[in-house]
Amino acid sequence: MRYTLLEEPGGLWSVVDSTTGKPADLMGVQTDNLDKAFAEDLMAVLESQDMKQKLTRGPLWTFK
Numbered sequence: 001m002r003y004t005l006l007e008e009p010g011g012l013w014s015v016v017d018s019t020t021g022k023p024a025d026l027m028g029v030q031t032d033n034l035d036k037a038f039a040e041d042l043m044a045v046l047e048s049q050d051m052k053q054k055l056t057r058g059p060l061w062t063f064k
Contacts, residue, residue, distance in 0.1 A: 002050045003043045008032065013039035015046060 006014045014032035017024040023032040024046055
């Protein structure tokens with residue numbers, strides 16, 4: 001899996017991109033300081049996007 005969750009001080013969460021070791025970038029928005037449920041859902045979306053790119057060799061957000 002490319003993305004993991006990291007608990008931050010204060011009980012908030014980040015979705016971390018394992019290729020960079022930093023919070024994932026979602027169209028310019030950092031994915032840190034999130035509540036756990038939202039972070040889990042966001043990680044699932046990012047994993048789906050990554051899998052689609054690997055299967056189709058194209059970004060999820062490109063519509064034809």
